[in-house]
Amino acid sequence: MASHGIAGRLVKGSAWIASARVIVNSLAALSTIAIAIFLTPADVGLVAIGSTLAAIATSVTEMSLSQALVRHHDPTAEHFSTVWSLGVLRGFLLFAAMAIAAYPVAQAYDDPRLTPIILWLGLGVFLSCLVNPRRVILQRKLVFWQDFVLNVSQKLAGVVASVAVAAIYQSYWALVVGAVVSGLTNMVVSFMAVPFRPRFTLRHWRELISFSGWLTAAQIMNTLNWRFDYLLIGKLLGQDPLGQYTVGSNLAVMPTREAILPLTLTLYPAFSALSGEPTRLAAAYQRSQAFITAIALPAGIGAALIADPMVRLLMGEKWAPAIFVIQSLGPVFALQTIGQFAQPLGMALGQTRLLFVRDLQLFFIRLPIIIVCTIMFGLTGLVLGRSFAGLFGIVFNVQLVKRFVEVGILAQFAVNGRALLSAAVMTAGTIALAYVMPAAQSRSDLVLEVAARVVTGGILFCGTMIGSWLLLNRPIGPENELIRLWRQFADRDSKPSAAASVLKTEEAPGEAAVKHSADQ
Helix, strand or coil, X not given: CHHHHHHHHHHXXXXXXXXXXXXXXXXXXXXXXXXXXXXXXXXXXXXXXXXHHHHHHHHHCCCCHHHHHXXXXXXXXXXXXXXXXXXXXXXXXXXXXXXXXXXXXHHHCCCCCHHHHHHHHHHHHXXXXXXXXXXXXXXXXXXXXXXXXXXXHHHHHHHHHHHHHHHHHCCCHHHHHHHHHHHHHHHHHHHHHCCCCXXXXXXXXXXXXXXXXXXXXXXXXXXXXXXXXXXXXXXXXXXXXXXXXXXXXXXXXHHHHXXXXXXXXXXXXXXXXXXXXXXXXXXXXXHHHHHHXXXXXXXXXXXXXXXXXXXXXXXXXXXXXXXXXXXXXXXXXXHCCCCCCHHHHHHHCCCHHHHHHHHHHHHHHHHHHHHHHHHHHHHHHXXXXXXXXXXXXXXXXXXXXXXXXXXXXXXXXXXXXXXXXXXXXXXXXXXXXXXXXXXXXXXXXXXHHHHHHHHHHHHHHHHHHHHHHHHCCCCCCHHHHHHHHHHHHHCCCCCCCHHHHHXXXXXXXXXXXXXXXXXX
């Protein structure tokens, strides 16, 4: 059946993406730790100002044309050339804008070093705009091995460059060099992996932008939501707190993001394929949501539970303030996966205007909370304000999902009930262990403490999940997906698979309670 073909390609695609993310995640963690060892928080904070401006500029001009190509029924070479041509124009515009803004921004933050930093980051942004647009054809065909090559090579080149410069020169330029090398590698390898000779044309720009307009607006609001606080800290609190916040936030989001991204990247084309079948789409959403939450919760909350000994062991006492950032934001990022597959779901259904409205509403809720908390309580207030505001995102997302596929809010939380219970047991047990263990006096004590927390948390989470599953007579849930995934790889010729479970058309009685995916 056609669904089995899609399922097979999805499972292979998930495997490729999962492998890439494991490697990329490991490289990112290595890079963050190495940079933290060789550089100071003020160094990281300085470059964070420039990189935040680059991220905002990139988002403001992001036209989401790749998604438009995925949804297009029959894109031609001219469509791809149009996307590339728009990318060239966008790259020139962004580089010029950052070049013009470099000096005034340096004056605003009273640091002349920002001028060359912003100029070089602008070059990296320009290079990133020249990537091969034909690579999206791989998503349409659910073929992801080239994405594996692109993602790993880009990250590897950037990490090697940044860590080498940091180790040799111990300079903040390590972060800038890494960004430029990463952009250059991504551009070059994209054309090597998927051969394409573009020509400059704007023939189909209206057709492509007609889809991406609201999506672009949503992307702008989303980036402002998650980036303006960096500029706020840099201006109000200084570069040292900004560096602590940047590293802490990156380490807090990394476990959740990398745990859920492999399936997230396959869900948009999968949801698009089911957009005309509401019942199957709702079932696919709930199944993928339950599976992802069971992975995200132990990853994100677990990062918070080991943050104290891990940061002190690997990065040293100068990064101790980042511990609170990780402990506060890690659980929030994990919990936000509940309902955050509203993004690929809304894109698949063409409901991009509602995604923009959601991000706009969140921005006007989040902005005053974070500004007031930062002014009143400094870095601690900002982190707590961001955590509190982040919980609003869950409410908005589950309401959107209810509107998109008519799955009730209680049903969306119920499908994650056992994962939430298991995370609570894991948290209580690991915190209790931390209280009874003696205070670490040496690096070997810190290693032992990290290992004890990881093992205890893993046993408690998995034990509670499996125990509750057996106690409830094996209801449909993440365990079934793991069993199907194991069978898929154990017997390549068998039909059932974890991806097939996402696209499965049959539903057993009571299975409606098990119908999502994840987020950034």
